[in-house]
Amino acid sequence: MHLAAIAHTRRTRRTGALLLALLLLAACCAGARAADEGTAQPGDLDGDGRVTAADAAGALRLAAGAVAPNAASSADVTGDLAVTAADATAILLCAAGLADDFFDLVGTLDGPLLGARYAGRFSYLGTLLTDNSYRSDTVSVTIHSFRHEESACYLADIYIRDITAFATAFSGGEYRGGRETVQQMAADNAAVVAINGDFYSYRSKGPVVRNGVVYKDSVDERVDICVLYRDGRLVTYEKGVTFEQILAGGEPYQAWAFGPMLLDADGQPLTEFNCGTSILATNPRAAVGYYEPGHYCFLLVDGRQGSYARGLSMEQLSQLFYELGCTAAYNLDGGQTAVMATKDALVNQPYRGGRSTSDILYIADPSAPAAQDAEVQP
Numbered sequence: 001m002h003l004a005a006i007a008h009t010r011r012t013r014r015t016g017a018l019l020l021a022l023l024l025l026a027a028c029c030a031g032a033r034a035a036d037e038g039t040a041q042p043g044d045l046d047g048d049g050r051v052t053a054a055d056a057a058g059a060l061r062l063a064a065g066a067v068a069p070n071a072a073s074s075a076d077v078t079g080d081l082a083v084t085a086a087d088a089t090a091i092l093l094c095a096a097g098l099a100d101d102f103f104d105l106v107g108t109l110d111g112p113l114l115g116a117r118y119a120g121r122f123s124y125l126g127t128l129l130t131d132n133s134y135r136s137d138t139v140s141v142t143i144h145s146f147r148h149e150e151s152a153c154y155l156a157d158i159y160i161r162d163i164t165a166f167a168t169a170f171s172g173g174e175y176r177g178g179r180e181t182v183q184q185m186a187a188d189n190a191a192v193v194a195i196n197g198d199f200y201s202y203r204s205k206g207p208v209v210r211n212g213v214v215y216k217d218s219v220d221e222r223v224d225i226c227v228l229y230r231d232g233r234l235v236t237y238e239k240g241v242t243f244e245q246i247l248a249g250g251e252p253y254q255a256w257a258f259g260p261m262l263l264d265a266d267g268q269p270l271t272e273f274n275c276g277t278s279i280l281a282t283n284p285r286a287a288v289g290y291y292e293p294g295h296y297c298f299l300l301v302d303g304r305q306g307s308y309a310r311g312l313s314m315e316q317l318s319q320l321f322y323e324l325g326c327t328a329a330y331n332l333d334g335g336q337t338a339v340m341a342t343k344d345a346l347v348n349q350p351y352r353g354g355r356s357t358s359d360i361l362y363i364a365d366p367s368a369p370a371a372q373d374a375e376v377q378p
Helices: 014-028 053-063 085-095 182-188 243-248 314-324
Strands: 133-135 139-148 151-160 166-170 193-196 208-210 213-216 225-229 234-237 252-257 285-292 295-301 328-331 359-363
Touching: 151 193, 151 359, 166 208, 166 252, 182 193, 182 359, 193 285, 193 295, 234 328, 243 252, 285 314, 295 314, 314 328
Parallel strands: none
Antiparallel strands: 133 139, 139 151, 151 295, 166 359, 193 359, 208 213, 208 252, 225 234, 225 252, 285 295, 285 328
8 A cells, every 4th residue: 555545644633524524424324223112212313213324413513512402312322411422423333333232332432542533443343353454442453564765664553442452561471581573472462463662671771661560760861762651642752851750741651762753742754863873774664653642553664675675764764754644753673673563473574584572562452352253354
């Protein structure tokens, strides 16, 4: 897939797009569900005995205060005593046959990460798998491959509704547990997708914060730092930040020390970086990107492999994350260490087959069903 097909325009207002989609679907979506005769049906705002996209549009207008709340009781399908975009989305999902029951959506569409936005990227009727995607009601991952600057690139586009889905793992399952391949660690942790980390064991200082546990609070003052906070924000700090300053920003859930940071505080690309000259040159790359709380990406760029893949310079990597629409991005260990994998196989073609490392970043479904319960789609 071409980069232009997956890049996110920086001018898009995603919430506005969702609201517009709901209103448009009111005119063309025909999914319906019969109501019990003589009984007021939740979600049936117009009282025609069916739950349709028109009811979703009505709930949306109620949420915006555009109409009098005559149907407020039937519009509050999520049961939180308020009519919001989450109710409109829930009605639309059920009307379109994408969800079985409003009750199943309670707490899902009004959660702290993403809320009702990007509702169509998730699955509410069981886990759906394809060759390059995974969708449940909590996790949505799609892996795109494309060419950029004479290199093979792999982008995992990630949406999560639970911060614990964005996890990290040590080799051997323990701190200072030696080294393993990314694919082995991905398999051991049932990863939907994984990428190598910061090779923390190579450094005497950190910080090292993994899955909410602080293993090392000393900070390597020579490198930029990346922190994923428990509220879903991913923040990059320039070198010299203290652990006290990191704590002042919130509750760290993950923290990495490698770098450099790839975008400035305004999400603009950089031309100068806090790293050695050799790292600036064209190389295989592994990096993590951030759009907003709950929406992230892993990027793997193969390199050092002739016409198949040259790799990217740090400036090219920064520009690519800008074009993807990220607001923050951070470089991880690259070169031969740069590997992306799922629990089943490698995604990229690592330089010289890749090498073992000390840690990974990965996405996993906190409530994943047994493999035999997942529906595989062509």
